[in-house]
Amino acid sequence: MGFIKGTASYVRFGVEGELPENIWDFIADRVVTFAFKDIDETYDEDSIGWVSVTNMFDTDFEFASYAAGNYVTLSMRLDERKVSAAIVKKFAQKEEERIKKEKQIPKVSRSMRVEIKERIQNELMRKALPMPSVFDLCWNLENSTLLFFSTNKKAQAMLEDLFRESFGLSLIQQIPYICGEQILAEEDAEKMARITPDVFV
């Protein structure tokens, strides 16, 4: 968060690859194709896709609401069903106890324990409510850079995948070394590639 309101944390990416000539038509098509699909009424474990930056339930993007000047503004929404390991463990043990009593056996076999754990995990997963996370981005079409409003590494990796899948373009994080290559004259950039850390004391 933070793109639209309040304080923000962000990292900069370079967008690499070719866009077709009719950029806005292409983006309109891709954004809707890869829009977020709700999993509240299904048993799917997770879902990821684009939503509007101002409303995480807006996946229609009426009047190209993602367009602001020469920028594309989108949110990546991820809904995930999660069950904590402690809960799975508790209910699996409970089920083991029930089976032991029912079958009047002193202990359950290893293979049965694995089967019980898997079954319980699936049952609990179906009951779990999908937890949403939303991450904003702003893509500058003019200079092919993108600001992503999260410093979470897992979210950044998911963004790189979703972005590549949606637009066929790669995102390269603009770390200091890569920034240096872009802002320095060629000769200086070559020198930068050769320098090693210095001691400041």
Added chain:
Amino acid sequence: MDLVDLIAEKRFLGQEFLTWLWWKSEERGGVVALPEEGDIVVVFEKHMLLEYGEGDSNESLICRGLQTELQEARTGLVMGKKLEQARIQLAFNDYEWNFTMAAALMEFRNVKLPKTGGESGNDNDPEEREGMVLERIYLFEELIRIVLGLYRQFLEVRVSDGWRDELLRVREWVNKAERA
């Protein structure tokens, strides 16, 4: 070299930049001159994080306090730690940003944008909303542009023959902490 290796091998670039910027801003009482732009107010404040070592042997030191109390962070530099994060106040052209720079990856964290008149607009009016969004984008990008300008200034010295002299001056400043 792939990105993962580049990040590991070149993380010192961002950290050296941040340390240099701290020295550079203190050299002229919180102002750094940027060619073609003019004077930029750069004040290091409140919060710093220093790093020492790599991987499993990585240690960090967090220093909090007002500007004058950052002596401990300077002492950290004397011990050979590197500045990885710092809370900075940056002012330029009537705009003032507050942000934390995470140096190794050049991440902008907890960025407080300059106050402008355009924040009380009507969110429901698409045109006003677009204007508000564009203004925020401009301010996010302007901060990057200025920081990259400062970073370029650092790199140009860092790769030049003048770096030896510059480094001597930075060292003198760092070592002052020990004597203070």
